[in-house]
Amino acid sequence: MVAVSTSSPASGADREAIPDAPNPIGLDGIEFIEYATAKPQALGQVLENMGFKLVARHRSREVLLYRQGAINLIINAHAKGTPLPDKPVISAIALRVRDAATAYHRALDLGAWGVATQVEVMELNIPAVHGVGTSRIYFVDRHKVFSIYDVDFTPIPGVDQQPPATAGLHFFGVVQYIGNDRTEDWTEFYRELFGFTDLPPEQRFGILPKGRILRSPCPSASRFYIQLIEPEASVLDVEDDEGLHRIGLGSADVLATVAELSQRGVEFVESGSVHTEARGALTKTLMGSVSFEIVHNQQA
Amino acid sequence: MSPFSVNMDDFALDSGALAGSLAGRLAAAREAGFNQITLHASDLSQHAQGVAAAVAEVLGSGLRVSAFDALNDFEGLSGPLQACKLDVAKALLEMCQAVHCHQLVLNASTLPGAASDNATLVRHLRQLAMLAIPKNIRIAYRAHAGAHSIRDFGQAWDLVCMADMPNLGLCLDATQTLASPCTDNDLEMLDAEKLFLVQLADSLDLADPQARLFPGEGVRRTELATFVSTLHTLGYRGDYSLGLSNPDYQSLPAPGVADRAWRAALWLGQDVLQRSVPLPNQIRLRRVLTH
Numbered sequence A: 001m002v003a004v005s006t007s008s009p010a011s012g013a014d015r016e017a018i019p020d021a022p023n024p025i026g027l028d029g030i031e032f033i034e035y036a037t038a039k040p041q042a043l044g045q046v047l048e049n050m051g052f053k054l055v056a057r058h059r060s061r062e063v064l065l066y067r068q069g070a071i072n073l074i075i076n077a078h079a080k081g082t083p084l085p086d087k088p089v090i091s092a093i094a095l096r097v098r099d100a101a102t103a104y105h106r107a108l109d110l111g112a113w114g115v116a117t118q119v120e121v122m123e124l125n126i127p128a129v130h131g132v133g134t135s136r137i138y139f140v141d142r143h144k145v146f147s148i149y150d151v152d153f154t155p156i157p158g159v160d161q162q163p164p165a166t167a168g169l170h171f172f173g174v175v176q177y178i179g180n181d182r183t184e185d186w187t188e189f190y191r192e193l194f195g196f197t198d199l200p201p202e203q204r205f206g207i208l209p210k211g212r213i214l215r216s217p218c219p220s221a222s223r224f225y226i227q228l229i230e231p232e233a234s235v236l237d238v239e240d241d242e243g244l245h246r247i248g249l250g251s252a253d254v255l256a257t258v259a260e261l262s263q264r265g266v267e268f269v270e271s272g273s274v275h276t277e278a279r280g281a282l283t284k285t286l287m288g289s290v291s292f293e294i295v296h297n298q299q300a
Numbered sequence B: 001m002s003p004f005s006v007n008m009d010d011f012a013l014d015s016g017a018l019a020g021s022l023a024g025r026l027a028a029a030r031e032a033g034f035n036q037i038t039l040h041a042s043d044l045s046q047h048a049q050g051v052a053a054a055v056a057e058v059l060g061s062g063l064r065v066s067a068f069d070a071l072n073d074f075e076g077l078s079g080p081l082q083a084c085k086l087d088v089a090k091a092l093l094e095m096c097q098a099v100h101c102h103q104l105v106l107n108a109s110t111l112p113g114a115a116s117d118n119a120t121l122v123r124h125l126r127q128l129a130m131l132a133i134p135k136n137i138r139i140a141y142r143a144h145a146g147a148h149s150i151r152d153f154g155q156a157w158d159l160v161c162m163a164d165m166p167n168l169g170l171c172l173d174a175t176q177t178l179a180s181p182c183t184d185n186d187l188e189m190l191d192a193e194k195l196f197l198v199q200l201a202d203s204l205d206l207a208d209p210q211a212r213l214f215p216g217e218g219v220r221r222t223e224l225a226t227f228v229s230t231l232h233t234l235g236y237r238g239d240y241s242l243g244l245s246n247p248d249y250q251s252l253p254a255p256g257v258a259d260r261a262w263r264a265a266l267w268l269g270q271d272v273l274q275r276s277v278p279l280p281n282q283i284r285l286r287r288v289l290t291h
Helices: A040-049 A100-110 A183-194 A254-263 B003-007 B022-032 B041-045 B051-060 B079-098 B118-132 B153-163 B174-179 B221-234 B254-272 B280-290
Strands: A030-036 A053-058 A063-068 A071-076 A089-096 A128-130 A136-140 A153-155 A170-177 A212-215 A225-229 A243-251 A280-282 A292-296 B011-014 B036-040 B064-072 B103-107 B138-142 B168-173 B195-200 B202-205 B208-213 B239-242
Touching: A030 A170, A040 A053, A040 A063, A040 A071, A071 A089, A089 A243, A100 A128, A100 A136, A100 A183, A100 B118, A170 A292, A183 A212, A183 A225, A183 B118, A225 A243, A243 A254, A254 A280, A254 A292, B011 B064, B011 B254, B022 B041, B022 B051, B022 B254, B036 B041, B041 B051, B041 B079, B051 B079, B064 B079, B064 B239, B079 B103, B079 B118, B103 B118, B103 B195, B118 B138, B118 B153, B118 B168, B138 B153, B138 B195, B153 B168, B168 B174, B174 B195, B174 B202, B174 B221, B195 B221, B221 B254, B239 B254
Parallel strands: A030 A071, A089 A136, A170 A225, A243 A292, B011 B036, B011 B239, B036 B064, B064 B103, B103 B138, B138 B168, B168 B195, B195 B239
Antiparallel strands: A030 A089, A053 A063, A053 A153, A063 A071, A128 A136, A170 A243, A212 A225, A280 A292, B202 B208
């Protein structure tokens, strides 16, 4: 008798093993994103409107931890020599990795610029490398074993330390503005150091499809994206004006999320080219620089 | 400024060709007609008032810095030597960034003890290029006769291709190329997009490539014209740096030498590349507007 396979030939799993994209440092999502500003209260109000809760303060510095669901945002108002800008800037992304020290030293070997950290008593030393502009990229490990915030932060008494996410919001990615003809440079930077891969031009998310999208090598549950956007063709010289521009938040139901956030007072861009739809939405820019993009994404 | 400068924006004068203070050399280049200059690290580090003052002079000169010719003996080292050289490279990249320059020239290593296998050289070239990405700086790798192993641009080109970094390309030294006995140097194999900088100089004597003159002044006039025309045909539209090391010119006032360099640029732009010259009426109109 001839055995008949019941598995679907379309899956291909019984014919060959096709590995996922390599994940050289065991990247497993974003631990936190940090803003730097001289106006932490004003930014805090913006975040609270977006559904974030202030859950903890840094032990020794003017640093605040806001959270909703699995999204951690840090507001850093601790000036180190140079005065902080009033307009908030995204100053750091912390990546969850398999082993922070290994990831850090691997990055240095490949040509990243290490950041000299100034650790005070009872504070964690989180290794970091320089990213775009003045931003940093931190490496955080053991995030499943204990929280890095337990060491450096003091919880706000009486506040739920795990506030639920508004309408299932989660990290989707970050939009990075880059200079003219810099797409290949930054693609190589994220590919070599972290294992990102670029998506084909026809694969786009949300309502702002410009530029190139890089996909992190994380497991699907923690996957996030970096979108690289060059200046418009008519803009000649912005080569030194590069930086992280806005955060993308994923939502399984963009319209429901927008409705809920609108009730909180969040306003969304409605213009000829950009308006709320099921694929995504964009909040109006506040404080001169802060906006969030809501992107349709079913988190695994 | 010369009325012809509208056609000559891709010609830079190498600061090493001029004598005198940095401010004097910058002014001489500007007055001669150049819009850009190639700098060396010593131009900044040996300034009497320090690097910050030198940077301010460069930024205030109105000249674009097309390249920072600074890094030597980088690739092929190991252990503490490599770590030391990495620190030097970082410092030079920061100086390069300070003068708003987007191109660092890496001269192939002269060290006999440095590794020369392709895998090591490629790894170090990739590492340097990666360091330069956040600074928005390109690395132009230059082969030269004094190097330990990478003496011909064909070898440098192979390494650039193997390293395959978007901000890593080739610096082509015309004098080295024309004087090389190597027969494998075929300009046709180059991808013009990966050719980042071309250094041009003429020779006083065919047997002595170090005795240099500005392009068109020496015995390689015809060869240089062919060289530049070939690159243009290949699609090269990047910068040309005019440099030399000539004791005679080092003993002359900078303005006169810069004028000689500008005449060389005009020869290349008008006679060799046959760019259009502004019409007399346009020149007059421009003068009226600018004065």
